[in-house]
Every structure is written in C-alpha cells, then in structure tokens.
Amino acid sequence: MSFNIALSGVSAAQKDLDVTANNIANVNTTGFKESRAEFADVYANSIFANARTQHGQGVQTVAVAQQFHQGAMQFTNNSLDMAINGSGFFVMANEVGTLDRTYTRAGAFKLNDDGYVVNSAGSFLQVFDVNEDGTPTVLALNATKPLRIPDKTDEPQATSVVEAGFNLPLSAEPKDVADFDKDDSRTYSASTSITIYDSLGEAHSLTMYFVRSNADDDADGQVDPGKWEVFTYLDNQPVQQGGADSAPIEFDSSGNIVVPTAPAALALDQITFENGARAMDDLEVRLGTITQFASPFEVTELAQDGSTVGRLTKVDVGTNGVVAATYSNGRTEKLGIVALARFPNEQGLTPDGDTQWRESLLSGEGVGGQPNTGSLGRINGAALEQSNTNLTGELVDLITAQRNFQANSRALEVNSTLQQTILQIR
Secondary structure: OHHHHHHHHHHHHHHHHHHHHHHHHOOOOOOOOOEEEEEEEOOOOOOOOOOOOOOOOOEEEEEEEEOOOOOOEEEOOOOOOEEEEOEOEEEEEOOOOOOOEEEEOOOOOEEOOOOEEEOOOOOEEEEEOEOOOOOEOOOOHHHOEEOEOOOEOOOOEOOOEEEEEEEOOOOOOOEOHHHOOOOOHHHOOEEEEEEEEOOOOOEEEEEEEEEEEOOOOOOOOOOOOOEEEEEEEEOOEEEOEOOEOEEEEEEOOOOEEEEOOOOOEEEOOOEOOOOOOOOEOOOEEEEEEEEOOOOOOEEEEEEEOOEOOOEEEEEEEOOOOEEEEEEOOOOEEEEEEEOEEEOOOHHHOEEEEOOEEEOOOOOOOOEEEOOOOOOEOEEEEOEEEOOOOOHHHHHHHHHHHHHHHHHHHHHHHHHHHHHHHHHOOO
C-alpha cells in the first residue's frame, strides 16, 4: 500500500511540474492563460472499518484549472491588433461559412490574401453585422460572419444631394444682378465651391455665387435688404435653375430665410457631361441653416453624398468593437462589430491549442454580445494582451514541485529498502 501512496505522490508532483513548466514555456505567448494543478487526497472507508485508525491512500489530480484573470496590455503599431480589457473571448472560425466556433483572448490579427482578418493559425475573426448608427443587427453567435476588409470601396456614387449652410453678410453692397460676371469679383458679394462626382467617379467643381440685389420691387425708392440671387456654375459652365440663370433667396427682418420656402432647396436643371457619365437630372442643393446677419460671409455646412473610387488608407477599431475602414475618397465604412462571447463557467472550456478554446458541457453555452456592453470588456485597438503568467511565482512553484517529487521518491526508496530487508530474513 505504501508503494502506491508514494507512487501517487510522485505522479502528482510530476503533474505539478508539467503544469508549471507549461506556464513558464508560454510566458511570452499572447493571450495565454496560466493553469493550476489542483489535487485531492484519496480516502476509502467502509461501515465495518475503524475510521479512527484508517489512513489515506495517496493523492490524485482532480483538475488542471486555467486561470482567466487579466493579462498586461502591450501596445503595438498594428491597427488590427486587439486586446480585450475585461471579460469575454474573441469568436473565431476555422473556415468561411462554417458554424464551428472557437474562442480566444489572443488578438494578434492580420489580413490574408483574400482580405479576411485572421490570426496566426489562419482562423477567421467573427463579427456582427452593423447598422448605420453603430449598433449590431443581431447578437447570435451563429449569425456572426468573417471580417473582411476590402482594399477599395464599391463603384463610384454620383452626387445627388449637396447640403449647404452659410451666413450672407447684411453689410454686403447691393449690386445690379444683370451685371453679374463670375470672372469679376466686383459683381457679386460672396462665393463658395464644393467638389461633386458624376456616375463614373470623376470630380467636378460646383460653385455658387451670391449677389445681393439692388432691385426695388415696391417702387418706394428703398432697396429691399433681404433679396439675393444665387448663380450656380459647374466646371465654369452655368447651370440653369428652373429654366432661369439664377434663383432668388430672400430673408425676413430677423435674418431667416423665407424664399425658397422650407424645406429650402435649389433645384438645378439637368446637367450633362462630355465624358460619357450619366446625366444628372436630380441634383439638389439643400439649404440648411441659411441666415443674413450683421456678420461676415461664413460657410457653416458644405457636404455632398457622392464619391469616387477610393483605396484603403486606415482601419480603426473602437472600444465598442465597431471596425471602420477609411478610404482615400473620404468615405468611412463600418464593416462590422467584433463579436465577443462569455460563458457561465470559463474554466470549463476545453483547450484546443493555438491559444484557443472550445465550448463544453462544463463551460455552459456561449452567449454573444457587443464589446463594452453589460459584463463584456472593451476593445483596445493596436494592443495585445500578454500572458497572465507570473514568472516569479512559477519559479517558486517549480522549486516546490521539485522538492515534493524528491520527497515522494525518497518514500519509494524507503519502501524498497524495507521490502528488501523483509526478503533477507532467514
């Protein structure tokens, strides 16, 4: 019996050495979680045995429990590197289209030759589809998809709406609208330009010239202070507005626009292009906050919804997991939300190698969620979570396990000596 007891002690000490050595070997492994060997004594008794004189029958390994406490953050220059600050796991898939999921804390990601975000083992990072407001469309783990970052945007988008906001100066000198000449700045009061795009993605300059009118509609000898005319040119060519060369803009005594009426907009006539692009017959210049105050000419808003072909220039990952790609044409596209998973019992996860785990009966069913919501941690972009192994503590544990192994080996040696002594009795 004593042989078996000492042998179980040697086996337990060896297990402790193996676990400690594995922790030390992975001290620089990104996302690694250290393990702890847990032991229990072996004790057997029956109703007819004297419990007062019973002794134990050795030791057994009951679990090698992984410890999922947070590792230190290491910041990098790779925008695709991610670290979870808090609880949760990245969701991975070994193939595109499979529902087989693995989970990891290692966020060292890169692009493969197809533009998918993968880890060093080739597993695909999973994301949720994202709405325009940055919220996920669905949070089910089976509904996640691989994150793919295209190196260019979709086909060019022709401009259909220009959003404009500005203040026209009350102090502007009234001018004769009939004398307007875009090449003579003395014939207009202010101007502003914006780049728009045709259906082929070619850029064009849309310029608006504002002339404060000196017309006297009331024939009272006084110039109406709130009347303006706006002339529109595209690539230095005039654009008709409702069949006329210009469109009126009028303000009330409070400096607020009254013509055109709300929603105020300038309807431009059809615009044709010589490069073969589709004609623009619905281009609209929406007038947002348009005022006439006693202050200089100021553009408060000027934007349009068209775009040309753009190349990828930057990828950002927000703390809420939203992955946004920025392109050279100024467009920013939300590509998805990094999916995180949590489990009722993290220590019940089954190790799968490559710093990945799989769901098991002991871990419970995984639940998906968006980073930085509920109990899930936030995403740190351009950062990696280091191994949570405490090297100093592991070295001390290594010495302890070694002493335990030596002590149990000595117990085996003593038992062998006793057996030899008995065999030599004559």
